[in-house]
Amino acid sequence: MSLTAVRCPTVPLSNGLHIPILGLGTSHRGGYCHDAVVYALTHCGVRHIDTAKYYGCEEKLGKAIKESGLPRSDLWITNKLWPGDYGYKAAKKACLDSCSEMGVEYFGVCRAIGVSNFVIRHLEQLKEDCSVVPHVNQVEYHPFQQPSQLIDYCHQEGIVFEGFSPLAKGQVISNPIVCQIAEKHQRTPAQICIRWSIQNGVVTIPKSTKKTRVQENCEVFGFQLEDDDMTALASLHDGRYVSWDPTNVE
Template sequence: MAAALSCPVLPLASGCSVPVLGLGTSHQGGYSHDAVVHAIQNCGIRHIDTAKRYGCESLLQKAIKESGVKREDLWLTTKLWYSDYGYENTKKACLESCERLGVEYLDLFLIHWPDAQVPGRSNREVRAETWRAMEELYEKGLCRSIGVSNFLISHLEQLKEDCVITPHVDQVEYHPFQRPQELVDYCRSRDIVFEGYCPLAKGEALTHPSIVQLAKKYGRTPAQICIRWSIQNGIVTIPKSTKAERIEENCKVFDFTIAEDDVEVLNGLHDGRHVSWDPSLVV
């Protein structure tokens, strides 16, 4: 078995440290047992990101067992779907996710989406109630760290007013075309670690002329350029793949550095497009 990837970690306000590179999983054909086992055993990946909504928590339990890596050596993130928001529902859903994953605790538990969709109640009210349950799960040690996903500054500001514990993480879409720097800066100012999903813009970034050109310059692939750029910008980066060779490629990003002026070129590609959900319409 390969040793763990020599992957840097970022400290969280919870006192834990998260590996800056993770493996994302998803639904709709976005899960491969062999790929997850390969990532853990042969690529040294220790950070796995999933969600109840993806429907693969129980599949991950099998892959983790097969990998032979100890639970305490892994960083497991899952997410609470809006159908489980609310105080009691959140606590129940956390226990159910733990059961499906075959673990006694989560390294990170995230509120997946800011829109609660509860008739007759404001999103803010439901988010605050849900977060109170998250705080309790954290205090009990069932979740080593807690956070949110797809939350913008307005959502975080409301949470700040309504609750006690600041989220340890905000996981948001981040790639060369969607670089929400104001949100990144806001998170840093409040000691919230920013995690970025869809670092390859669902493949759209891989054919962009500037990215292809930089890949040639550095003797790398466009995917490696995007992932390295994201990590150099201080973002915990979670590419998804179901192919062993792609996961290997995505992990080979710690033995080169993109020059500052080339980072600026990539920073300049931001055009505001989303390849995933756009939370800006959620109040």
């Protein structure tokens, strides 16, 4: 069962917009494939794409979106600025430049504002310095990395929690508990981890450059993990990061 058969649920933001709970991530270092993006949009029902200026694929993504034939209004596109673009004028110019690169009118300029890799003290500082509470906080999230205090804080402040690297860059799919639950449900370990994340209410953005994996990652709405499954997966937290640890970033 795919996203074309089961409509992807959305999560409400504090400004009234709704973000699809499942998206397709992209990255630098080979994390983009034109055919896979087009396939995700046209065959898997994906309507949420996550990228960043730093990834260097804005123009390519724009071509993929155009090739899909989908109207901009049907898509949720997340882009991220690099620290060199911080500051009002620089950020505004960077947003406009990214829109031009992708051939879109907005993501962006700017219907919703989010942050990435912010821990509680970063969000507290932001609250002191800014007038707008971010609508989304995107951080690493998988069974090995479950920042429960940060999640609780985001919920308390009306910030949607979004998780990247739901498969821990492949480290989690060989875990015996994950494999046991996958066998029980006749699903793949990747599907179990993505379903677990979604079932926890986390906006989840797995990435893949292979069509078959993209489709597999999207087929997570036709089954439900049981309470004991969720508990077992929650027990896997060991605090490891597979990307980088933002805790001590000033």
